[in-house]
Amino acid sequence: MHTGRMEAFSDGVLAIIITIMVLELKVPHGHEFAELKPLLPVFLSYLLSFIYVGIYWNNHHHMLHATKHVSGGVLWANLHLLFWLSLIPFVTGWMGENHFERVPTAMYGVVLLMSAIAYWILQETIIWAGASDVLRRAVGRDGKGKFALVLYACAIGLSFFRPWIACALYVAEAFIWLIPDRRIERALASSGHEK
């Protein structure tokens, strides 16, 4: 089994997730600038989630580029990741419409944390299946991945006391991951591996 169709399906789901979030930006009934003001938190949470889904798409793209074949386990680990990502529009809308209140901000973090865990499971499943030597070497002990999980957990806890610090952590975490996984590119280069 090649990676082609799994990539195509994932692209489809990610493209839809990223686009249906914009439907939470409900068209206001009036036509003044003031009508846009209550939409600002919805817009900001949309922007943050757009960046997160973009990061996942980007890293997913890199990870599968270094993968030779997919097994049944990999297919299900991928669907598990897509499941958690599919909940992002829901928590984005909830957080945005409630102006970054405590519980919605914490739930947003929970979905990000579960997505990160699901991504890690997918990565390990590919390595266990022996489908990617490059990925195994690139990831190593995966300190970056583990640090990210700890950061999400802190942000979830902080949401109940200072939601704005949690949001700042989500933004900071996005910046950490903004750069696609150079480790894979380095490992690809060092092995002279061509997919």
Place this chain on the structure above:
Amino acid sequence: MHTGRMEAFSDGVLAIIITIMVLELKVPHGHEFAELKPLLPVFLSYLLSFIYVGIYWNNHHHMLHATKHVSGGVLWANLHLLFWLSLIPFVTGWMGENHFERVPTAMYGVVLLMSAIAYWILQETIIWAGASDVLRRAVGRDGKGKFALVLYACAIGLSFFRPWIACALYVAEAFIWLIPDRRIERALASSGHEK
């Protein structure tokens, strides 16, 4: 005619079906944990349907991998399958919002049963068209497929008396199919066939 574009179209439709179901998870207006409680049955029915659509995508992927070319009949058998699958978001939302009441639970089973029949028709159409020796040998007398149909029929009948038993049967059935069709992988391996 190759299978490529039929796969691409099916991937698109399945990706959209799996993602629009999450739109039934309406963003609540309040911002307390209690707001999430009434969403629990909707969430559980979303989870079950996500797994079902994932199973169909997975098996569809395997079946077409063992198929050499598509005819007009195969194209329509495929659209027939997509039609029934496209009704899953509707029955999922109905069952979830009514907390697994009798009639919606039965209708959920009807759509699953019709989808299973449509999948079986697609499989037979591919075999009749002589498009896949591997599939013919893999499926054999297809005891697993027939057993599944009987199980759905039982669940539909039971919905009117004990909806929770019907739901348990739907979950059990999902587990039976969770593993992608190993019969195809075995048949592919035994014939040394490479698509």
Place this chain on the structure above:
Amino acid sequence: MHTGRMEAFSDGVLAIIITIMVLELKVPHGHEFAELKPLLPVFLSYLLSFIYVGIYWNNHHHMLHATKHVSGGVLWANLHLLFWLSLIPFVTGWMGENHFERVPTAMYGVVLLMSAIAYWILQETIIWAGASDVLRRAVGRDGKGKFALVLYACAIGLSFFRPWIACALYVAEAFIWLIPDRRIERALASSGHEK
């Protein structure tokens, strides 16, 4: 320019059109069988439109299979076709929710007629661009296409007097086109042409 990306984009748009129509099947609030009754006309119009979009996808697939390259004109003729097809969910919902009343039934026919004209323009654009000898020979004087246009025009006129006859004509027309364009398959076979 190859046909690949135009096919991919068209597949995406057609997959979304076919799937968002199901969103018009609004989840009812009650949980009895009686709740489904008012949805019956919406369901029937969804079924008819699903078949129509399926026909367009099918024939589009065949037409592009016989096309060697795409020009700027072909890209726009294709977008023009997608524009009219994108209005199908709107007229489907309008016709279904108004139980096949006169004006909505006529407008449904107008969108089908414009889609058929757009399909014909796309076909002629491909032939004019010299991109497909096979298509030119297969289509010939295109009696079938012209007959279809006349039938739609009749159905639109009849909608204002006997909407059910118009609906019967729409169904009949769907049956005429249900079989993918065998003319293209014959022309491909007779020329020994392999794309």
Place this chain on the structure above:
Amino acid sequence: MHTGRMEAFSDGVLAIIITIMVLELKVPHGHEFAELKPLLPVFLSYLLSFIYVGIYWNNHHHMLHATKHVSGGVLWANLHLLFWLSLIPFVTGWMGENHFERVPTAMYGVVLLMSAIAYWILQETIIWAGASDVLRRAVGRDGKGKFALVLYACAIGLSFFRPWIACALYVAEAFIWLIPDRRIERALASSGHEK
């Protein structure tokens, strides 16, 4: 990294953007012709936006056809473009439902302007990455692109005084870009370059 998966993802997002705009055409409750009249401005703004997204898809297709490989920077420049394009359904609905009032018409122009800037950034990123000699030669000093930006800025300013002149400018600008970037086709031809 090849351009394939970035094209597939962009196609998916653009296909969804172009199709969810039609959801703003809400199905009216009555069944007379008069019910369609208030939808006319929504329809016209949908038509204009459909053409704009079509133009972006078309030129994006041409630009990537002349691109050899993608870097991390190109992936993010592409997501940045998709972000602004994803706001088109929102401003389209706002402008249409408010019958081309001043502020919504200006905001529509702002999103078009930001999309044009994002497209220009993507183009420059591809050239900076040395990924496309053809593109570099085709674009040259890019007088056409700069003229377009000035025109959008004028239209935004005019929206507050004469919204209809701004709309006329949007339509005129669409016509300027309707023809896919022939400069790329010429540059491809002159270099005998085959991707």
